[in-house]
Amino acid sequence: MEQRRSLLKAAAVGGVAMVLPAAQVAQAQGNPKEARPQEGDRFVLSEGDKKGAAVKLDDLKPGGPPVTVFPQDAKDGTVRDGSRLNQVLMVRLDESQLKNDTKSRAAQGVVAYSAVCTHTGCDGLSWDAGKAMFKCPCHETEFDATDGARVVAGPAPRRLPALPLKIVEGYVTAAGAFTSRAGVIQT
Amino acid sequence: MKIGKWLLPALVLLPTLGTPAQAQGVQNYAPVTDERLLNPEPQNWLQIRGGYHGNGYSPLNQINAGNVKRLVPVWSYSTGQLEGHQAPPIVNNGVMFISTPRNQVLALDAKSGKQLWRYQREFAEDVNHPHPTNRGVALYKDKVYLATMDAFVVCLDAKTGKLVWETKLAENKHNYYFTLAPLIAKGKVMVGSSGAEYGIRGFIAAVDAETGKEAWRTYTVPAPGEPGSETWPGGDVWKSGGGSVWVTGNYDPKLGLAYFGTGNPGPWPADAHPGDNLYTTSVIALDVETGKIRGHHQYHWNDNWDWDEVSTPLLFDVKRNGRTFPALVHPGRNGYLWLLERKQDGIGFVDAKPFVKQEVFTAIDPKTGRPTYDMSKRLLVGQTTTFCPSHWGGKDWPPAAFNPQTNLLYIPAHENLCVTLAGEAKIAPYQPGKRYVGTDASKTRLFPRDGAKYIGEVQAWDMNTGKKVWSYPYPDMDINWGPLLTTAGGLVFAGGSQDRKFRALDARSGKLLWEFVTNSGITAMPASYMVDGVQYIAVQSGWGVDAQKMTGRLNDSMNRKIQVPQGGVVWVFAVK
Numbered sequence: 001m002e003q004r005r006s007l008l009k010a011a012a013v014g015g016v017a018m019v020l021p022a023a024q025v026a027q028a029q030g031n032p033k034e035a036r037p038q039e040g041d042r043f044v045l046s047e048g049d050k051k052g053a054a055v056k057l058d059d060l061k062p063g064g065p066p067v068t069v070f071p072q073d074a075k076d077g078t079v080r081d082g083s084r085l086n087q088v089l090m091v092r093l094d095e096s097q098l099k100n101d102t103k104s105r106a107a108q109g110v111v112a113y114s115a116v117c118t119h120t121g122c123d124g125l126s127w128d129a130g131k132a133m134f135k136c137p138c139h140e141t142e143f144d145a146t147d148g149a150r151v152v153a154g155p156a157p158r159r160l161p162a163l164p165l166k167i168v169e170g171y172v173t174a175a176g177a178f179t180s181r182a183g184v185i186q187t
Numbered sequence: 188m189k190i191g192k193w194l195l196p197a198l199v200l201l202p203t204l205g206t207p208a209q210a211q212g213v214q215n216y217a218p219v220t221d222e223r224l225l226n227p228e229p230q231n232w233l234q235i236r237g238g239y240h241g242n243g244y245s246p247l248n249q250i251n252a253g254n255v256k257r258l259v260p261v262w263s264y265s266t267g268q269l270e271g272h273q274a275p276p277i278v279n280n281g282v283m284f285i286s287t288p289r290n291q292v293l294a295l296d297a298k299s300g301k302q303l304w305r306y307q308r309e310f311a312e313d314v315n316h317p318h319p320t321n322r323g324v325a326l327y328k329d330k331v332y333l334a335t336m337d338a339f340v341v342c343l344d345a346k347t348g349k350l351v352w353e354t355k356l357a358e359n360k361h362n363y364y365f366t367l368a369p370l371i372a373k374g375k376v377m378v379g380s381s382g383a384e385y386g387i388r389g390f391i392a393a394v395d396a397e398t399g400k401e402a403w404r405t406y407t408v409p410a411p412g413e414p415g416s417e418t419w420p421g422g423d424v425w426k427s428g429g430g431s432v433w434v435t436g437n438y439d440p441k442l443g444l445a446y447f448g449t450g451n452p453g454p455w456p457a458d459a460h461p462g463d464n465l466y467t468t469s470v471i472a473l474d475v476e477t478g479k480i481r482g483h484h485q486y487h488w489n490d491n492w493d494w495d496e497v498s499t500p501l502l503f504d505v506k507r508n509g510r511t512f513p514a515l516v517h518p519g520r521n522g523y524l525w526l527l528e529r530k531q532d533g534i535g536f537v538d539a540k541p542f543v544k545q546e547v548f549t550a551i552d553p554k555t556g557r558p559t560y561d562m563s564k565r566l567l568v569g570q571t572t573t574f575c576p577s578h579w580g581g582k583d584w585p586p587a588a589f590n591p592q593t594n595l596l597y598i599p600a601h602e603n604l605c606v607t608l609a610g611e612a613k614i615a616p617y618q619p620g621k622r623y624v625g626t627d628a629s630k631t632r633l634f635p636r637d638g639a640k641y642i643g644e645v646q647a648w649d650m651n652t653g654k655k656v657w658s659y660p661y662p663d664m665d666i667n668w669g670p671l672l673t674t675a676g677g678l679v680f681a682g683g684s685q686d687r688k689f690r691a692l693d694a695r696s697g698k699l700l701w702e703f704v705t706n707s708g709i710t711a712m713p714a715s716y717m718v719d720g721v722q723y724i725a726v727q728s729g730w731g732v733d734a735q736k737m738t739g740r741l742n743d744s745m746n747r748k749i750q751v752p753q754g755g756v757v758w759v760f761a762v763k
Binding site for chain 2: 047048083084085120121122123124126127128135137138139140154155183186
């Protein structure tokens with residue numbers, strides 16, 4: 001918020017009042033902790049007893065449950081935990097379950113999606129192993145993990161952004177950026 | 188990131204954000220003085236519930252039981268926002284101020300609907316707003332005050348909508364967020380924080396109306412050593428103990444005390460926070476000068492049913508056993524109707540009885556009001572429980588109303604709803620900003636009681652006799668998330684249902700007199716005002732938040748596919 005305050009001050013001096021969202025400022029200025037996941041990023045667990053541990057393919061049990069992770073710059077080790085929009089849900093599924101686009105983004109059955117619901121921005125989605133679906137605790141939207149996290153039920157206006165993956169030296173690694181903007185898109 | 192080098196200067200040239208989009212402005216604005224807040228004119232609606240008493244009562248009677256069937260819309264206005272519209276129109280001498288989700292504030296000509304100015308707050312892309320709603324603005328002198336979803340208090344110029352100052356009171360990254368309208372008394376702007384489902388420590392804070400400087404802050408969960416701290420387990424539990432303040436307080440000017448309701452402790456399971464957990468699920472009386480807690484009444488101890496007692500008790504006089512006393516009246520989320528007494532040195536318990544079927548309390552101590560529980564109904568870590576009323580309670584946040592003409596209290600109730608909740612096997616340690624509820628939401632099941640004939644209803648109670656006088660059950664097993672307005676015209680206005688209706692009931696009999704199908708569902712507080720000798724009824728229609736969630740849960744258990752369309756509209760009605 002300090003950046004926002006100084007910006008306000010600068011704007012006021014210039015005779016123009018404006019407010020720029022803090023995260024947008026940080027992104028524009030290249031704060032690596034707030035930058036969204038990028039190709040080559042690895043992942044670390046964002047919660048639980050092993051919080052901070054790097055995620056390898058062998059750590060993920062086929063069929064789930066999913067883990068919640070933050071991306072990590074593979075070069076300098078920066079964990080991108082500066083924005084809640086960087087939370088990623090990762091789950092390993094049977095490759096034969098995955099639909100076309102989902103299969104092409106997956107790495108040996110591992111799929112990853114933004115952990116923030118596109119409806120009102122809630123996180124903490126639960127997992128229905130039988131249906132391979134994420135369910136939002138706030139308004140019950142269900143997202144199909146086998147099919148690009150498309151909305152199966154509930155009020156969310158769009159699917160969860162997907163994150164393409166690859167396996168590098170045993171580590172689950174981002175193969176690109178989110179397929180769309182994470183979080184709520186205000187109309 | 189190369190983009191940053193040219194993006195920032197370019198953005199400074201963009202149209203101004205957070206300032207009026209259409210700055211026509213307000214002419215001849217009448218400042219809202221302390222005197223006017225204490226004695227509001229009948230034609231105005233200066234506070235969210237029409238006055239410090241919180242009764243949701245309008246003394247206007249031009250629209251009445253005899254002519255309400257001729258009520259028709261005279262203008263409407265699309266807010267451009269989705270989600271739960273809950274704020275009432277606030278009207279000062281023909282100027283309407285109304286807030287919407289995402290902290291937009293509109294100033295409209297209350298007679299014509301013409302836009303005078305618009306303020307739209309800009310948020311960080313990753314703002315936390317689990318309950319995207321806003322419950323209204325407050326007026327004081329020539330300013331408009333707004334509590335924001337990123338935990339700021341914002342002061343706007345009432346004539347232009349221009350930002351005067353803003354004060355950050357808490358960290359939204361840790362999921363502190365504001366949904367209530369500010370309460371203003373003695374030059375203090377009082378607000379409180381939501382976020383108990385994310386492990387906040389609830390508080391009420393006051394800022395100076397002129398400067399925005401924080402004057403005091405009172406936590407709803409005491410720190411070790413403070414009074415009430417003995418009701419919490421040791422360690423750091425208190426730091427993330429919950430006690431949200433979702434709804435605006437009411438104010439007794441004679442006592443100088445503001446009354447606020449408080450939410451549940453967190454996380455939900457009882458054994459995650461052993462003890463009574465003061466001052467959660469309570470009403471607290473605060474000295475508005477200092478913020479000191481002068482009294483409290485905890486409706487139920489060690490809450491584990493998510494029965495936030497967020498609603499503020501209504502302030503009116505009640506006569507019992509030949510004695511008239513200043514009362515606090517609270518239809519609780521726990522399904523009991525609480526009658527308390529306001530005193531300089533505290534809050535006295537008078538009476539409590541269920542207004543919906545309640546299967547958790549086995550007794551109420553007649554002296555203290557402390558309930559005894561059926562301990563098998565408690566939610567515990569790793570265990571599942573089923574109870575009624577559901578975690579949305581007998582009445583959630585939508586305010587009740589009191590009509591001094593009929594001497595009746597009106598309650599928007601949910602009857603016959605039960606829930607099954609599953610406590611997580613292991614609750615992960617608190618992490619700032621992370622969900623901290625302790626239940627497996629995928630196993631929650633909300634369902635109507637076997638044989639239930641209705642769910643949503645409006646009830647009328649005579650608090651002098653302690654008896655229910657009438658009930659208007661909603662048809663088709665519909666639900667009721669509608670705040671109530673009652674008027675000297677002998678009417679009760681109520682929305683709240685999935686059928687999108689706004690309706691007028693006869694305040695004495697509960698008979699349906701008029702109804703109108705709006706664009707969406709109504710979960711906002713209605714208001715009434717008069718301009719140039721014409722009385723108006725106004726309300727926003729815009730479904731979302733908990734009402735939408737309840738619809739989803741009941742669709743699951745009742746095999747229904749009800750979808751209530753979203754999108755906010757301000758509706759204004761008059762008799763033609």
